[in-house]
């Protein structure tokens with residue numbers, strides 16, 4: 486077992502890693518730890534470990550680190566483990582992986598292996614990006630792109646609230662077009678998700694199930710600061726899916742177009758529109774609670 490540790494993710498991460506390591510050793514495991522030195526490094530480490538025959542490669546960080554490790558493992562035999570040390574930890578909430586390090590360690594030691602179907606985003610410039618939870622185009626990606634990472638390290642999720650307030654006054658809400666089969670929907674923004682939750686443990690797509698093929702596509706029709714502030718206020722109350730102008734569809738694959746609109750995947754900046762989205766060719770094996 487190799488643990489790929491992002492020392493910049495979340496807060497109090499070193500102590501939480503140490504607690505997980507102690508719990509794993511208590512269960513007779515002797516994991517190695519590799520530290521990431523830069524964005525993208527977790528993917529390289531994971532790919533190399535898988536090539537060298539690692540059985541389990543654990544992403545110790547937030548959703549961005551998990552997506553990077555998953556990219557490195559794609560198409561191989563190694564199993565993905567998750568030690569949630571991030572800021573929002575959406576995927577951990579989605580999959581029921583405990584946030585306390587001892588609980589997460591128990592899943593790494595004794596969990597069951599399940600299959601997830603990652604999504605793949607193909608950008609107009611030819612780059613691809615794998616995601617496990619979600620992709621957003623529009624306002625949420627603008628917030629992620631402009632987030633002050635130092636502030637996020639200091640105050641955690643409050644940094645997103647602060648950045649949202651700032652972007653509400655200056656984002657122009659250019660329209661995006663979502664194409665699913667022959668249908669075209671124009672909206673102010675869209676979130677394409679594999680899971681139910683968004684921004685933590687808040688309900689976005691109640692019908693989504695981990696491991697399913699395809700996507701739940703949630704469009705936000707109304708542009709502007711007022712509508713977006715309302716979406717933001719409804720989110721922690723789990724009322725977002727019921728708001729007027731918020732519509733959900735299923736799609737096996739889709740294309741999103743829009744001029745210079747930013748895109749985020751699993752909470753990290755990923756590029757700009759256009760993007761084509763489909764399921765990854767192979768499932769990914771992952772350790773989940775029994």
Ligand SMILES: Nc1ncnc2c1ncn2[C@@H]1O[C@H](COP(=O)(O)OP(=O)(O)OP(=O)(O)O)[C@@H](O)[C@H]1O
Pocket residue numbers: 491492493494495521522523524525526546547548549550551553570571572573574575751752753
């Ligand atoms: N050593 C490093 N220095 C700077 N950035 C790094 C380093 N290692 C990894 N990263 C980048 O940090 C980004 C953010 O990390 P991650 O998403 O894991 O944590 P988080 O943002 O705190 O958590 P969450 O996504 O759950 O809110 C990752 O996308 C990764 O590319």
